[in-house]
Amino acid sequence: MVMNVVSLAVKILQSGGVVALPTETVYGLAASMRSETAVRKVFQIKGRPLLDPLIVHMLDYTWISEYAHTDDLKVDVKALADAFWPGPLTIVLRKKSIVPAIVTAGLDFVAIRCPAHEIFRKILRAIRVPLAAPSANPFGYLSPTTAQHVRDGLGDRVPLIVDGGPCNVGVESTILDVTADVPRILRPGAIPTSDIAGVLGVTVMDYSPSTGPAAAPGQLKQHYSPNTRLILVESAEDLSSLIGSAPPEDVAFVYLKRPTEQVHERNIFWLSDGGDYRAVARGLFEMLQTLDKSGYNTIYCQKAGQDGLGITINDRLTRAAAKFVP
Numbered sequence: 001m002v003m004n005v006v007s008l009a010v011k012i013l014q015s016g017g018v019v020a021l022p023t024e025t026v027y028g029l030a031a032s033m034r035s036e037t038a039v040r041k042v043f044q045i046k047g048r049p050l051l052d053p054l055i056v057h058m059l060d061y062t063w064i065s066e067y068a069h070t071d072d073l074k075v076d077v078k079a080l081a082d083a084f085w086p087g088p089l090t091i092v093l094r095k096k097s098i099v100p101a102i103v104t105a106g107l108d109f110v111a112i113r114c115p116a117h118e119i120f121r122k123i124l125r126a127i128r129v130p131l132a133a134p135s136a137n138p139f140g141y142l143s144p145t146t147a148q149h150v151r152d153g154l155g156d157r158v159p160l161i162v163d164g165g166p167c168n169v170g171v172e173s174t175i176l177d178v179t180a181d182v183p184r185i186l187r188p189g190a191i192p193t194s195d196i197a198g199v200l201g202v203t204v205m206d207y208s209p210s211t212g213p214a215a216a217p218g219q220l221k222q223h224y225s226p227n228t229r230l231i232l233v234e235s236a237e238d239l240s241s242l243i244g245s246a247p248p249e250d251v252a253f254v255y256l257k258r259p260t261e262q263v264h265e266r267n268i269f270w271l272s273d274g275g276d277y278r279a280v281a282r283g284l285f286e287m288l289q290t291l292d293k294s295g296y297n298t299i300y301c302q303k304a305g306q307d308g309l310g311i312t313i314n315d316r317l318t319r320a321a322a323k324f325v326p
């Protein structure tokens with residue numbers, strides 16, 4: 001019998017298995033939220049510590065009241081859902097007891113989002129149960145933005161990898177905690193803080209690395225890392241002066257936008273043609289994944305400006321480079 005990939009994924013998920021699925025942000029490793037055994041497999045396959053909670057994926061706003069409290073909030077979560085769902089905004093709410101402790105690492109709070117990728121949505125429509133899903137990569141390694149990245153990283157540990165093409169957004173969701181008096185960003189992501197504040201009409205506390213692990217479990221200083229040494233450079237000019245007249249061949253140089261000179265060198269790369277941060281974000285993990293497999297000794301990468309999506313790009317780059325900082 002020939003079964004389409006959506007039905008196959010649903011069947012595996014319903015029988016307590018895990019599948020890798022495309023989302024608009026990065027590829028996810030999904031398990032039914034209702035199966036503790038399946039969720040445990042997700043942690044095992046990734047090598048992820050049980051203290052690092054998972055994001056729960058739902059079809060739309062109407063699903064959330066079954067799993068989280070929305071009636072005692074100071075902000076208008078419905079307005080957020082209307083503005084950003086389906087899409088890369090994760091909202092942290094007080095959980096209901098139906099959400100198993102393993103999903104939230106024992107916290108009283110659950111992180112919820114509605115993914116936009118049509119394949120993921122078809123699966124949610126068919127299975128009618130939320131899916132807990134972190135990124136489909138070995139814990140600590142670069143996030144996967146293609147099915148091939150998932151195959152490279154997790155390969156035969158996952159029974160089904162659904163290929164939905166390259167991820168359109170390329171960086172993870174923004175995580176917003178709305179349970180306190182002032183909403184605050186726990187992880188910078190695809191949606192800039194100012195867009196969220198604009199919808200809510202209130203001040204939103206920006207992400208700060210010093211908020212610490214208690215507030216944002218799993219937000220490690222070192223994360224998303226390549227194996228190849230990664231060094232960050234403040235500006236395009238700094239990168240150009242590093243390259244000089246005879247760039248060493250075993251070093252890769254990555255600009256945010258296509259440079260006007262030196263483009264003939266084989267080891268010079270750029271993340272976008274014109275410097276648009278959405279294009280940079282889309283290509284960021286893809287570029288690092290590719291360069292990490294290309295045998296370079298060192299990758300030098302230009303940082304973005306600290307505004308809008310540039311904050312998210314720099315957050316990922318800084319964590320990726322953290323293990324190489326002496």
Ligand code: AMP
Nearest residue numbers: 053054055109110111134135217218219
């Ligand atoms: P990812 O590997 O992209 O799935 O990252 C999931 C991240 O979401 C975790 O590492 C946490 O930082 C955050 N997160 C998930 N659930 C919660 C929660 N209940 N409260 C606060 N942060 C959460």
Ligand code: MG
Nearest residue numbers: 134135136143
């Ligand atoms: Mg991850």
